[in-house]
Amino acid sequence: MSPRFEANLDWAHAQDAADPLRAFRDEFLIPPHEGHDSQPSDSVYFCGNSLGLQPRAVREAVNAELDYWGELGVEGHFKGRLPWMDYHEFVRDDLAAVVGALPSEVVTMNTLGVNLHLMMVSFYCPTPDRHAILIEAGAFPTDRYAVESQIRFHGFSPTLSLIELQSDEPNGTISMAAVERALAEHGSRIALVILPGVQYRTGQALDLKAITELAHKHGCTVGFDLAHAVGNLPLQLHDSGTDFAIWCSYKYLNSGPGAVGGAFVHERHARAHLPRFAGWWGHDKSTRFQMGPEFVPTAGADGWQLSNPPILALAPLRVSLQIFQRAGMPALREKSLKLTGYLEWLVQTQLADVLQVVTPAEPERRGAQLSIRVIGGRARGRALFEYLMEHGIIGDWREPDVIRISPVPLYNRFADCLAFAEVARHWHDGR
Template identity: 90%
Template sequence: MPASFEATLDWANARDAADPLRAFRDEFLIPPHEGRDSRLSDSTYFCGNSLGLQPRAVREAVNAELDYWGELGVEGHFKGRLPWMDYHEFVRDDLAAVVGAQPSEVVAMNTLGVNLHLMMVSFYRPTAARPAILIEAGAFPTDRYAVESQIRFHGFDPADALIELEADEPNGITSMSAIERALAEHGSRIALVLLPGVQYRTGQAFDLKAITELGHRHGCTVGFDLAHAVGNLPLQLHDSDADFAIWCSYKYLNSGPGAVGGAFVHERHAKAMLPRFAGWWGHDKTTRFQMGPEFVPTPGADGWQLSNPPILALAPLRVSLEIFRRAGIDRLREKSLQLTGYLEWLVQTQWADVLQVVTPTEPERRGAQLSIRVTGGRERGRALFEYLMANGVIGDWREPDVIRISPAPLYNRFADCLAFAEAVRGWSRSI
């Protein structure tokens, strides 16, 4: 652990004062917490991996579209500062920069579960010889439910065609060797490899490029669920050569509950006549309003759209992505490494006998999240979690026994990490 870390408020405040990204915190609304003296103060919010905080500029952006609606009616599709007809295009460049893609490879649309099904319509093409999908054991329920239903829809049995990749390292961590072994054993039967960018429970980050290369070598299509990776890690999706990816935007992208999700389709599929569920907004925009009977897909990810963009839902995403453009994903990652490293150092040096870090210790194998277990089992873990929440330290609980603490670099500080350690101290004294 770095010798430069110190468990003092003076040190944490000094680091925060020297942080070149410190001003971005002021662009977010921090939920208040009522202390024992009934005074309100900022909570210590570590739940950006579940729901990111609201950017202050969102209210104005949404109200502006409401005003255009009121003033222009249907003409808002063609008039106003950001005409609705092309609104999804106004987030395209910034979204592509966040995920490391070409602008034509990304689209903001729908939600994660819907986009996953739409992508599997095109990229899960099972045969009798190759019917299987590989996912990680303990995958997020969205992925498992979607995968099982797609397998059944194609007439196969998940008992045979759903292959779960078992973790082979302590605490549920999966090595690249385990993926290699699974593909060596089952690769000839696997139609689709579908893995996360970051595993939601453990916080492990996966090597997208290495997995894609391995999957393609075995003749598999490769896609990723980036729900916990987008806005968290520099992803380089285009260079990874993945066939597709999907994500939500309400976690690190701070776009609000149930926010519009996104999808990536590699440019090599841009003009491929892949099977897909078609909708009129995916039709070639140059002839869309001729209302012809034949579907002609727009090249690129836009061709997977079904319906016209939801303007009031896209406005918060546009605001958030503009913040990401100014902050820079690489600078955010640099700060994230320091914050998460400091949080881990505090746990290991102050509370190693009480807390166990589940997330990999190697910085390159994790993002802005530490998953933590409490010595003594689930009940003690739940008791600590409830104590933290009651004292304004907001993380989240994942069954069966994990507390997730996520220092998001746009608005979290070194002082927040120290506040977590001090809250653990308060809990330990109370039991």
């Protein structure tokens, strides 16, 4: 049975009051908006898909590490409540729970682009007969640039070795049939498949397990860019069987601009003698400080580390992951389905003459993000986007014509979704 929604504030407030996760909003700093009456109020922040909000506890966590640095100096590596030597391990279990992995399969390190290159060093091993990489058409530039450069590095040409998976559904989304066709046609020469967990422009969530099983049948290695999926969807990376995954932590994981990213390496590769770019911190922990000349990688994802972790950058992630641990991904997903469903319903029932939703309608094919086009073209879309921003409704714009609105279950409310619809309606009616 479809949920019963209502487009009025009393109904929205009642849903927010009954929300078992409502208290988590108070743990975040909501950017203020100065309205036309010059009285500041909370903005309506729908941009967690681009930069998550700051947890209030972050400042104390970072200051604590600054205090240890000041009081202990180098001894902070071994003393204090959370010694720096092992600091990246303090986020491991909570991160594994968020992405559905074994703790040994995840590591927090570097940023997404760096981790993508490091993973391709190990998992893109082209041969004269199997040298192609499959990505989606319109992939985020980080992925495309990295893939093209890796192909050239190995002496191949992107013209021949870069295969783009074309969308075959309305609004630019991709069906599993399209994946099947691409692999049936090109699978014998594809060395690596790299696809997004959630496509950044359309908001479509892909089926990681189904894609992995299909690609493996064709002899392809598989990796996923989870920038827009981690902390958004309840991932099951271990069970999916994918070879590797990478992500950033500044979106749904709320770890701050330029935050430390992460990587997943399936346990079947834990001790595999894969090629890799080696670094000191990836060396076996038990003998790392013997400073031997031979690199012996730590088993699991930790073995891909290059350098010791940035403590001041890890502190916000540790705080955020503790929030996820208390909330739980199942509960967050349940609320996300309701919030996003309500937002979609408002667009369809109150704004059908104004807006078109690009993101798939099936809940299992999307996360929190709805990508929306304004009927009438790009100029009208930009005009609405700027009007929303002026009125404290913060989403983001992606060329050529998409407004992304993401109701994040940790801090967004039903009343926020209604506010978006009312401001969009006011813009349209006032034109």
